[in-house]
Amino acid sequence: MSVAGSPAVTTRAGRPLLGGRRLSLDWLGTIPFLAYVAVFLFLPSAIIAIGAFLNVDTGSFTLDNFRNLSRSYIVTSTINTTVWSALTAVVGASLGALLSYAIVTGNPRGILRRMVVSASGVLAQFGGVTLAFAFIASIGPGGLVYIFAQAHGFDYYVNGIWLFELQGLAVVYLYFQIPLMVLVFLPALDGVRPQWREATESLGGTTWHYWRHVAGPLLFPAFLGCTLLLFANAFSAYATANALINQGNPMLSQQIGGALSSETGVADPGFAKAIAVEMIVIVTLVTVLYSLLQRRTARWL
Amino acid sequence: MGSLSRRLGLLVVAFVLVAACGSSTGNNSASCSESTAKTATSASSCGGMDALVAAAKAEGKLNVIALPRNWANYGAILDAFQAKYGIKITSDNPDGSSQDEVNAVKNLGTTSRAPDVLDIGMAVALANTSLFAPYQVSTWNDIPANQKEPTGLWFQDYGGFMSIGYDSSKVPGGSIASIDDLKGPGFRGKVALNGDPTKANAALNGVMMANLAEGGTLDDISKGVDFFHQLKVAGNFDKTQATDATVKAGTTPVVFDWDYLSAAHGADVPTWKVFVPNNVALGGYYAQSINKSAPHPAAARLWEEYLYSNEGQNLWLKGLARPVRQAAMTTAGTVDAAAAAKLPAISGSPQFMSAAQATAANTYLSSHWLQAIS
Numbered sequence: 001m002s003v004a005g006s007p008a009v010t011t012r013a014g015r016p017l018l019g020g021r022r023l024s025l026d027w028l029g030t031i032p033f034l035a036y037v038a039v040f041l042f043l044p045s046a047i048i049a050i051g052a053f054l055n056v057d058t059g060s061f062t063l064d065n066f067r068n069l070s071r072s073y074i075v076t077s078t079i080n081t082t083v084w085s086a087l088t089a090v091v092g093a094s095l096g097a098l099l100s101y102a103i104v105t106g107n108p109r110g111i112l113r114r115m116v117v118s119a120s121g122v123l124a125q126f127g128g129v130t131l132a133f134a135f136i137a138s139i140g141p142g143g144l145v146y147i148f149a150q151a152h153g154f155d156y157y158v159n160g161i162w163l164f165e166l167q168g169l170a171v172v173y174l175y176f177q178i179p180l181m182v183l184v185f186l187p188a189l190d191g192v193r194p195q196w197r198e199a200t201e202s203l204g205g206t207t208w209h210y211w212r213h214v215a216g217p218l219l220f221p222a223f224l225g226c227t228l229l230l231f232a233n234a235f236s237a238y239a240t241a242n243a244l245i246n247q248g249n250p251m252l253s254q255q256i257g258g259a260l261s262s263e264t265g266v267a268d269p270g271f272a273k274a275i276a277v278e279m280i281v282i283v284t285l286v287t288v289l290y291s292l293l294q295r296r297t298a299r300w301l
Numbered sequence: 302m303g304s305l306s307r308r309l310g311l312l313v314v315a316f317v318l319v320a321a322c323g324s325s326t327g328n329n330s331a332s333c334s335e336s337t338a339k340t341a342t343s344a345s346s347c348g349g350m351d352a353l354v355a356a357a358k359a360e361g362k363l364n365v366i367a368l369p370r371n372w373a374n375y376g377a378i379l380d381a382f383q384a385k386y387g388i389k390i391t392s393d394n395p396d397g398s399s400q401d402e403v404n405a406v407k408n409l410g411t412t413s414r415a416p417d418v419l420d421i422g423m424a425v426a427l428a429n430t431s432l433f434a435p436y437q438v439s440t441w442n443d444i445p446a447n448q449k450e451p452t453g454l455w456f457q458d459y460g461g462f463m464s465i466g467y468d469s470s471k472v473p474g475g476s477i478a479s480i481d482d483l484k485g486p487g488f489r490g491k492v493a494l495n496g497d498p499t500k501a502n503a504a505l506n507g508v509m510m511a512n513l514a515e516g517g518t519l520d521d522i523s524k525g526v527d528f529f530h531q532l533k534v535a536g537n538f539d540k541t542q543a544t545d546a547t548v549k550a551g552t553t554p555v556v557f558d559w560d561y562l563s564a565a566h567g568a569d570v571p572t573w574k575v576f577v578p579n580n581v582a583l584g585g586y587y588a589q590s591i592n593k594s595a596p597h598p599a600a601a602r603l604w605e606e607y608l609y610s611n612e613g614q615n616l617w618l619k620g621l622a623r624p625v626r627q628a629a630m631t632t633a634g635t636v637d638a639a640a641a642a643k644l645p646a647i648s649g650s651p652q653f654m655s656a657a658q659a660t661a662a663n664t665y666l667s668s669h670w671l672q673a674i675s
Contacts (some may be wrong), residue, residue, distance in 0.1 A: 265660055
């Protein structure tokens with residue numbers, strides 16, 4: 001995207017003004033964006049990062065908050081959060097991509113497409129306590145669906161109530177991950193022209209060739225980017241997880257909540273900030289990995 | 302009684318007048334100035350009740366935090382205070398925890414949005430006394446000595462006993478006779494706590510109560526954790542937090558919670574019952590504190606005076622919480638006998654977790670709870 005835009009900008013801005021050094025005012029346009037990012041992203045991040053190195057009571061420098069990250073329950077939460085977020089991201093992205101493809105192959109102005117896109121727009125924003133409660137009240141152990149199924153000889157909790165485990169959380173997350181994937185991946189699919197397929201076929205290529213050498217490489221960066229978005233979406237979710245699995249803080253975001261607002265005497269805001277920094281580091285790592293991967297895949301083009 | 306206290310009040314007003322004249326010529330009225338109110342350690346040091354009321358009315362506002370309307374009758378108390386004094390109450394973050402209250406005090410500092418008064422668990426109260434202003438309500442002597450900080454940095458307000466509340470229409474046999482019943486097959490996915498015990502005081506006490514019922518002691522919570530592990534293995538433990546909504550919807554038909562909170566579910570679920578295991582009277586009290594940098598110092602102090610008046614104490618009692626002055630009021634005959642008669646019966650001598658015991662329980666829970674229930 002940036003590559004496409006830059007030549008025009010350079011030619012215009014490169015022209016010398018007043019005979020001397022160029023005096024470009026182009027950057028002025030970015031001020032609102034930069035200010036926004038500074039206030040809502042960099043400032044809070046800086047406050048967290050600095051606070052993570054301070055002792056809450058004395059205000060002096062300490063590494064204890066980071067040392068405490070090695071506590072067994074934080075390690076468990078870190079693994080849980082990363083693995084299950086990745087899982088819901090990959091499954092959500094795959095199913096969402098398939099759904100998007102099904103829509104794209106249909107009538108572009110058809111009722112199906114319009115319905116699926118509108119529904120996705122709504123469902124992708126459906127989260128938090130409301131969503132968790134919707135699941136508990138319908139398929140939970142006291143829910144309508146479960147009682148009906150049980151009465152008809154189908155007890156889907158026979159091996160334990162998985163809804164209140166991480167498996168259940170994954171199911172609930174997919175409920176908003178798949179629609180979100182449809183929303184973000186559809187534009188990429190729309191960019192794929194039917195002529196490319198025709199060109200492949202006229203050159204003697206098969207469907208496999210088309211996907212392997214044309215559509216696949218073109219869509220893969222977009223697919224990866226969307227998967228990353230889904231990962232971050234699940235990774236940072238708090239309210240849904242907390243409403244569904246209130247016990248034991250299996251997710252990192254819940255550990256932050258616990259360290260911030262525990263009223264039983266274990267509250268430790270400095271530690272909460274260290275966990276937040278850990279989350280930032282993980283997301284940063286994943287983003288770097290993503291950009292490396294994307295650079296590789298972009299080379300195929 | 303009335304005329305005596307008024308005369309006493311007048312005397313105090315006169316005294317303050319003299320003192321005020323002596324110290325500064327600008328402030329020579331009988332009212333309680335903001336700077337006086339900020340450091341007043343009792344109504345009399347603010348010029349008496351009437352001066353305090355006048356000063357509070359002049360401030361016109363009061364910020365409270367983490368007071369759910371359905372918790373110990375707080376809804377009625379907030380309304381009654383507003384109606385009586387015409388002071389507008391801003392009630393922030395009603396479902397917040399005690400720690401959230403203290404965080405708000407720290408984060409909002411001296412701004413006008415900072416909470417004026419706090420209602421907090423003992424662990425949080427003891428750890429944050431440097432944030433509070435000492436104050437002694439006029440009924441100070443009715444509060445037992447072990448339930449208040451001598452200068453008034455915190456003073457307990459109301460409490461109750463840990464109990465098991467349940468919807469009798471949804472449990473086998475329609476009643477629970479022992480805590481071990483909960484391990485049975487009829488309780489699949491039905492037993493819940495009011496929060497996570499590493500975060501919420503009510504849940505911590507819930508696990509402790511199970512611990513005592515299973516033969517554990519206040520010093521060692523491991524039997525309670527083991528009890529919930531068995532519930533988990535049996536598939537009986539519901540990991541959602543029990544709230545009014547889940548109880549009303551019937552998704553958490555068995556809940557470990559304070560008896561006064563549990564009893565309130567009866568309004569939504571007529572078949573709701575409250576059960577306290579024999580000889581396991583695990584009590585817990587909350588405490589009041591005034592924010593040292595309260596934006597409305599006079600209103601904050603008036604709020605405390607109201608809470609500890611007969612009227613305020615009886616309102617808590619109507620919410621099935623046991624107000625701290627209950628014993629004294631029973632002796633004086635000022636207690637609402639009808640409300641007192643509705644309190645769940647308790648057998649055995651009451652036990653309370655000390656700060657050290659709570660810390661020990663926390664330490665154990667931090668490293669064992671997640672494992673025990675997953």
